[in-house]
Amino acid sequence: MSFSESPLSTAEVEAAERLYGDLAQDIRDVRDLTIRTRVDADRVAAARALVQQASQILAEDAPPEPAGIHYNSDGKSWNWGNAVVGVRNAIAPPVVLSWDDNDVVSSELDLGVAYEGPPGCVHGGVSSLLLDHLMGETASDRHTRLIVTGTLTLRYVLPLPLGRVRMKGWISKENGRKITVTAHIGPADSDVPAVEASGLFIVPRWAQSVSDSANVGSLD
Amino acid sequence: MSFSESPLSTAEVEAAERLYGDLAQDIRDVRDLTIRTRVDADRVAAARALVQQASQILAEDAPPEPAGIHYNSDGKSWNWGNAVVGVRNAIAPPVVLSWDDNDVVSSELDLGVAYEGPPGCVHGGVSSLLLDHLMGETASDRHTRLIVTGTLTLRYVLPLPLGRVRMKGWISKENGRKITVTAHIGPADSDVPAVEASGLFIVPRWAQSVSDSANVGSLD
Structure with a gap:
């Protein structure tokens, strides 16, 4: 297990949390709709095509590694992929x-x-x-x-x-x-x-x- | 707490599980990419627009209730929204x-x-x-x-x-x-x-x- 020190400034970390955190919130919305929806097969196909396009865009630069835990020299730490508190993780509420x-x-x-x-x-x-x-x-x-x-x-x-x-x-x-x-x-x-x-x-x-x-x- | 008997046939349940289950699998993919991606703000904005469009389509007919547990007269039961085994729930692996x-x-x-x-x-x-x-x-x-x-x-x-x-x-x-x-x-x-x-x-x-x-x- 390792923690890694990051060169990101606290302001950069907070900007990234807003940017990708807002995307994760959209994923939480579509996650809930996927459970609740009753739309027909044509509309499901249309929704799937859109989600797959979104995935393609995000995959253009996406290293395979998990998010891990990072900290910077200010003492700020972040674990964006955490299953409970991770702001970029649509499984996390986040708490x-x-x-x-x-x-x-x-x-x-x-x-x-x-x-x-x-x-x-x-x-x-x-x-x-x-x-x-x-x-x-x-x-x-x-x-x-x-x-x-x-x-x-x-x-x-x-x-x-x-x-x-x-x-x-x-x-x-x-x-x-x-x-x-x-x-x-x-x-x-x-x-x-x-x-x-x-x-x-x-x-x-x-x-x-x-x-x-x-x-x-x-x-x- | 209630379980409710459904008029759906087992074949209808299985068709619905494939239809919405495939959508949930796409959501799991975009969920993981949202954690891993490093794409810039413009591309995040493009991905968000696509996901929001998908949500709009799915929301055209989406009652607010949770999925619950249902069974039919064949003895088939399903809990599509379950956090661990729910095939329509992108939080569930599903197990x-x-x-x-x-x-x-x-x-x-x-x-x-x-x-x-x-x-x-x-x-x-x-x-x-x-x-x-x-x-x-x-x-x-x-x-x-x-x-x-x-x-x-x-x-x-x-x-x-x-x-x-x-x-x-x-x-x-x-x-x-x-x-x-x-x-x-x-x-x-x-x-x-x-x-x-x-x-x-x-x-x-x-x-x-x-x-x-x-x-x-x-x-x-």
């Missing part, structure tokens, strides 16, 4: 996390038709995907240390309807290189969690010196 | 599961740039998403009973590189309405699991009679 004064990490977001499991509800595995990421970032203590997930335990309490959801996580215990995080996800308009989670995160021995020197974070 | 003679459920699939977490590796939460689904289907005993996830525990042993992966699950214990499933995921070319999982699945009391009468399955 935006915020830290409050008590170091509680939270996020509120809309989960639409592409996140379905049980009819009308968020897939149980999507809740675990989102919580795993939030908990890893929580354990990273505002990206001041690099951590890996040890174990993750999820308790499914109630079905979680598709729509606006809220999740929260906090460090509940620390013991040397072992960090325990508690978290939950539920409807944004309710205080009753649908899924409760507990995770053990570990600062790898090899990462202790890395964490001392760079803006790093969760390896999720 | 295809197979059952062997010993009721071991497995799947081999490619996880590309859109499933990234740590640089070059599968997001830990993606492993939990895929395992949660496979384990739920495993607990459903070839869709002969309806189950819900109770708890899920994941142990992260090794990083899982992006690429071809294999996962397996089996029922390790049954006790009345409680079913324990064991599973793991790892590189397709290795016997060493990257993530090990154990899950407790429950047949809800209200579902015991449903399970006796229909082709149902996991509520994931």
Whole structure:
């Protein structure tokens, strides 16, 4: 695993995030319509031809490598392809996390038709995907240390309807290189969690010196 | 939560899966290119215009509801929008599961740039998403009973590189309405699991009679 230092300035990174992030938002829209549409075969063929043309344009300069994690000399870091927070990844909602004064990490977001499991509800595995990421970032203590997930335990309490959801996580215990995080996800308009989670995160021995020197974070 | 019986014949369902499934495959391609591309702003604008035109066509007849789970009088069931197995959902790889003679459920699939977490590796939460689904289907005993996830525990042993992966699950214990499933995921070319999982699945009391009468399955 590697993190790579980039010569891009923070302004250049932010401009690229807007440019390709807006494209990813268009892909999220067409992704949802592909699930919901009832148009006939001729119209599906027309839509496919347009999407394929778009792919051809984007493929004109597209190295095969995954996006990875990069940082610059300002301490700005970015992981555009991340499955949860990647602004260029149409699988990612994308989640935006915020830290409050008590170091509680939270996020509120809309989960639409592409996140379905049980009819009308968020897939149980999507809740675990989102919580795993939030908990890893929580354990990273505002990206001041690099951590890996040890174990993750999820308790499914109630079905979680598709729509606006809220999740929260906090460090509940620390013991040397072992960090325990508690978290939950539920409807944004309710205080009753649908899924409760507990995770053990570990600062790898090899990462202790890395964490001392760079803006790093969760390896999720 | 509801399952709804559909008047569609199995042949009609399969034709629709091909039609819209091929479109979803095109969306997966453009999704990956949106992460990888380095084309300039003019070309991004051209690609966005094409994708937006495709969305307009698909939106001409697109009810807002999620896809849900449907079945017909042949016992065929489909969940096109499912985040793991939905053939019309560009978030789903989609996973295809197979059952062997010993009721071991497995799947081999490619996880590309859109499933990234740590640089070059599968997001830990993606492993939990895929395992949660496979384990739920495993607990459903070839869709002969309806189950819900109770708890899920994941142990992260090794990083899982992006690429071809294999996962397996089996029922390790049954006790009345409680079913324990064991599973793991790892590189397709290795016997060493990257993530090990154990899950407790429950047949809800209200579902015991449903399970006796229909082709149902996991509520994931």
